[in-house]
Amino acid sequence: MSERNRPLNVPIVEPGDKTNGGEGTRAVHTPRPAPPRQPPVGLPTYRTSTFEFESAQQYADVLGDREGGYTYSRIDNPTADAFALGVAALEGHGCDRPIAAQPFASGMAAISTVLLTLCSAGRHVVAPNAAYGGTYGVLEHVLARFGVDRTYVDGTDADAVRDAITDRTAVVWAETIANPTTAVADLPALAAVCREAGVPLVVDNTFASPVVCRPLAWGADLVVHSATKYLGGHSDVTGGVIAGDVDLVAQVRRVRIDLGGSLAPDDAFLLHRGLATLPVRMSRHCATALAVADALAGHPGIERIDYPGLPAHPQHELAGKLFEAGAEGRRYGAIVTVTPRGGRDSGMRLCDGLRLGRVATSLGGVHTLVSHVASTTHRQFDDAALAAAGIPPAAVRISIGLEDPEDLVADLTAALDRL
């Protein structure tokens, strides 16, 4: 066929180098199209562990941080970086300083890497009483073995945090919305305390997501996420991410590379895709959560209901200041913690009595998920420890999904009626 009559856009192999050689060589070195001149609208998944260089010198320069580029996916990967950049843009909105981000294989990979970056033997951490169990686990079971001291305080009390800080304190840890109490951290007050003491403030923003609250704009130095939750949003991927001060994030990246908790490209693709629908999903999650909390608040079978959107919540006013409003009004997150009357067992019976709410760990996905706190996420706590953390033994954490609000209200009301 003459050059002039060649069909366009049909992959064609010329006789030559790539088709010569033995069958193994031909199979390994199959030709590839040139990178497209039209950038893809969807995010390409760079499913590769390694990247090829133009020369040995370039390899040395990129690996030695003298030239930008990719070498190895444990170090950096373009799909994972696309997800991290997206989170930096969402979390950094409204900040007057540059914001960097790093992707991780899980929320716990992010949290442990941040703590191992900031802490060393002889240093000290201030964390909330009701910190997420995994964070508590890293502090108590890992950092404690390496000579790091811990002080736990009421995370909503900035004065208690100030009193707990010593000249050895390496980090103050906070959670925007605590699990499962839904206590809201006074981020501007905590940031002022930390600034005064010269200690970085790290905020786990998993329960809020950057749609509900952006801690960096309130003065935090770093935010961390279990991206497994709202950022991914469909209960089909595990991941983590941090965003914040550029120098701090660069330090954490060095330790991530050493520890290896890096995000896989396929998971990064799913997480990046989740970001595009995050505001739509969060608005709906939050509006439904408010409707459910409002509807259940007066139910005679309930001893207590914790949701920052209810006027009776101790930090309702603070949440009104810190949390963002959408078209449907103020968004207060989508975790509602319900304590039925009748002690520890009634919490388990409430879970088992649901038709739509699924008994499952995790949160932040399209399905409504429930867990009886005392027997699951806080199973290491006896009644006294639960009381100290402000968690009733019957409490059930409900992660409100994207089902229709009236169906969820009917499901929960019917289960409460049957208790």
Ligand SMILES: Cc1ncc(COP(=O)(O)O)c(C=O)c1O
């Ligand atoms: C508030 C919070 N932070 C961190 C994590 C840990 O994230 P991952 O399970 O993705 O490691 C979780 C998980 O439940 C969480 O709820």
